[in-house]
Amino acid sequence: MKLVYFAWVRERVGKAEEEIEPPASVRTVAELIRWLRGRGDEYAHAFEQAQSIRAAIDRSHVKPDAAIAGAREIAFFPPMTGG
Amino acid sequence: MQPTIRLQREDFDAAAEAALLTRGRTDVGAVVTFAGVCRGAESGEPIAALTLEHYPGMAETEIARHVEEARTRWPLLGVTVIHRYGRIAPGENIVLVITASSHRQAAFAAAEFLMDYLKTRAPFWKQVEGKAGTAWIEAKDDDNAAAARWKKPAGDQAAE
Numbered sequence: 001m002k003l004v005y006f007a008w009v010r011e012r013v014g015k016a017e018e019e020i021e022p023p024a025s026v027r028t029v030a031e032l033i034r035w036l037r038g039r040g041d042e043y044a045h046a047f048e049q050a051q052s053i054r055a056a057i058d059r060s061h062v063k064p065d066a067a068i069a070g071a072r073e074i075a076f077f078p079p080m081t082g083g
Numbered sequence: 084m085q086p087t088i089r090l091q092r093e094d095f096d097a098a099a100e101a102a103l104l105t106r107g108r109t110d111v112g113a114v115v116t117f118a119g120v121c122r123g124a125e126s127g128e129p130i131a132a133l134t135l136e137h138y139p140g141m142a143e144t145e146i147a148r149h150v151e152e153a154r155t156r157w158p159l160l161g162v163t164v165i166h167r168y169g170r171i172a173p174g175e176n177i178v179l180v181i182t183a184s185s186h187r188q189a190a191f192a193a194a195e196f197l198m199d200y201l202k203t204r205a206p207f208w209k210q211v212e213g214k215a216g217t218a219w220i221e222a223k224d225d226d227n228a229a230a231a232r233w234k235k236p237a238g239d240q241a242a243e
Contacts, residue, residue: 007136007208008219059141061204075138075206079222082135082166082207083119083178083198 001068005046006077009053012046022068029055030064032074047076054079086150086162090142092169095179104161104183111160113187115194117180123173125220131212135168135177138206142166149200153182156196157189164197166207196233203230 004017026035033050036043047053055062056075068074087100101116121133150162161183171177180197184190201207209220 004138006138006206007210056138056141056206059138059144061145075141077138077206078208078219080203080206081209081220081222082137082205083202083226 001071002073004073004075006075008078009046009076012042014042027067027069028064029057029062029066029068029074032068033064033076052078084154084159084161086147086154086164088143088146088150088163089165090137090139090146091165091167094167094176095165097176097179097181100163100165100179101181104163104181108160110185111183112185113190114161114181114183115187115190117178117194117198118176119178119198121171121173121175121177125211125213128213130173131214132173133171133177134210134212134217135166135171136208136210137166137168141206145205146201149197149204153193153196157182157184157193159184159189159193162193162197164201166201166205168207170212199226199230199233202226 001020002017003020005013010016022032022035026032030050033047033053037047054077057066057068057071058073097116097118101114104114105111123129146164150164153159153162159182163179163181165179167177178201180194182190182193203226211218211220
């Protein structure tokens with residue numbers, strides 16, 4: 001699946017997008033965040049405060065307990081500040 | 084009614100966009116135009132510019148979804164939402180929301196509803212450029228509270 005990052009999540013991870021293949025045991029957005037944290041210091045830093053991270057699956061907002069099965073694109077970003 | 088929704092780097096002309104909603108029709112009795120403008124200071128500190136990042140694809144979809152919701156809540160005759168992205172200097176436009184209806188209550192309420200949702204749910208992020216470098220603006224509790232007030236059933240809105 002494709003991951004895309006925005007704002008300070010993008011800056012901390014150091015890239016705007018990437019393709020990943022998490023193990024089958026990673027089933028939800030919250031589990032994916034935990035798994036990402038283990039991928040390196042930049043991920044640990046970007047995802048250290050899970051409550052400050054918002055997620056979208058295939059361009060719709062989702063909660064941390066959302067299942068990631070079948071997702072094509074998962075986005076991680078800070079709380080939105082548009083308008 | 085076909086709403087106009089645009090994301091663009093370029094500036095917009097609020098008066099010209101508002102005129103488009105009433106051109107050639109006589110059923111519109113109220114047009115509310117809201118323009119969000121880049122301030123020259125943030126938290127008391129002067130800023131050089133704002134940079135708006137967005138999630139292409141999702142931003143359009145989210146705005147369209149909220150425009151549709153506004154149309155189910157209020158009898159709207161026209162809606163225009165234009166949101167800019169990229170670098171925006173103090174004094175420049177950021178966002179435009181225009182709502183047209185037969186009467187003012189629906190136009191005012193729908194414009195506020197759309198702005199409250201753009202602030203908290205549309206995937207845009209503002210970065211401030213100041214003397215000390217750049218910093219991402221944090222989400223404000225006030226904005227979240229403003230958006231939360233629309234969560235009550237649509238029927239309650241009509242009574243206000």
